Amino acid sequence: MKPPAIPLDQITALTHIYRTEIPPEFEDENGHMNIRWYLAVFDDAGYPFAAGLGLSPAYHEQHGTGGFDLEHHIHYLNEVLVGDTVAVYVRLLDRSAKRIHYMMFMVNETRGTLASTFECVNSFADLTVRRTAPYPDEIAARIDAQLSKDAALIWDAPVSGVMHS
Secondary structure, eight states: OOOOOOOHHHHTTSEEEEEEEOOGGGBOTTSSBOHHHHHHHHHHHHHHHHHHTTOOHHHHHHHTEEEEEEEEEEEEOSOOOTTOEEEEEEEEEEEOSSEEEEEEEEEETTTTEEEEEEEEEEEEEETTTTEEOOOOHHHHHHHHHHHHHHHTOSSOOOOOSSOOO
8 A cells, every 4th residue: 555645845854864876787677776776775774874873883893783674664656767866764663672663765856756665673683692682771862862853753654554663
C-alpha cells in the first residue's frame, strides 16, 4: 500500500544525512535505477546517520561494537534515473535498550519527488561476542535527544505497521 503523501518541505526539514548522483552502472533494462541500488544508497546513508548518534566507525573499532540491521521495509514511489541527484533524510521513530527504529526518505532533487522510503530496525552489537547489546549511556542520550526532536514533528511517519523496536 502506498504511504500518504508528505509535502517535500516537511521531509527536507528532517536531518539531512547523504546526497549522491546516480551513476550509469545503477541503470536497469527499464531505464531507471535498479531496485538493488536503492538499498545501497540507504546503506551508504546509514553510516553518517549512525555517526551522528556517536556510532562512527572509529567508535565501533575502539569499543569492539557494531550495528546489525534486523528488518527493512522499502517503498518505491517514483523512479530515479541515471544522472539524478538524490538526498536522504532520516527520522528516528523509537528505541529500546538495544534497538532503534527509524525511517529514511530518498528525495529525488532533480525531479522534486519523494523517490522512496526505507524503514529499518537496527540493533547495537557487541562484536566481541557477536550479540546484540544495550546502548552505552552516552549513545542512548544522543538517541533520546534525536527522538525528542523527531517526536515533535507535526506529521505521522508512514510506517509499515509491522516493525517494532
